[in-house]
Amino acid sequence: MEGAEFSDALAATFTGVGIFLICILALYLLLLTFYYPAVYINFARKGTFGSCFEIGKIIKIISEHTSKYLTAWLISIVGAIVVSIIVFLVSFVLALIPCIGWILTWVVSALSTVYLFAIYSHLFGQVVYDPTASMTVTEAEV
Numbered sequence: 001m002e003g004a005e006f007s008d009a010l011a012a013t014f015t016g017v018g019i020f021l022i023c024i025l026a027l028y029l030l031l032l033t034f035y036y037p038a039v040y041i042n043f044a045r046k047g048t049f050g051s052c053f054e055i056g057k058i059i060k061i062i063s064e065h066t067s068k069y070l071t072a073w074l075i076s077i078v079g080a081i082v083v084s085i086i087v088f089l090v091s092f093v094l095a096l097i098p099c100i101g102w103i104l105t106w107v108v109s110a111l112s113t114v115y116l117f118a119i120y121s122h123l124f125g126q127v128v129y130d131p132t133a134s135m136t137v138t139e140a141e142v
Helices: 003-046 049-053 055-064 066-094 100-127
Strands: none
Touching: 003 049, 003 055, 003 066, 003 100, 055 066, 066 100
16 A cells, blocks of 8 residues: 555544444433433432432333323433523624623523423422322431
8 A cells, every 4th residue: 555545544434433432422422311311309308418329219210200201301312402402592693792792602501401400300309209108308318
């Protein structure tokens, strides 16, 4: 192989490997977005750091509430996409205003993050909500 052909082949190989790794990373991150809410639910129920690593119980939460869990997950993904598009458009317009617009862009982004997390928490709270459960904490539980 000549130098130019070798360089082109090497560039094509690295590009292909890079695209493959990005696809694997995207799938991994999508899987994490599905798994993390159950971790948060288990942590909220037990309140211990160790509860975040109880994989069997976390998978049990997902399997016991599969349809509700999947619905909440899909709604949170779609909601995040919609809010992101709106924030992008508002930020684009605000960014045209020097200084104050840039600061307002940060504020809009921060507030949208809080809003999205509130929606996310509410949706997954509904997944495991039990109206018969006691909401009071007794002294023995503390």
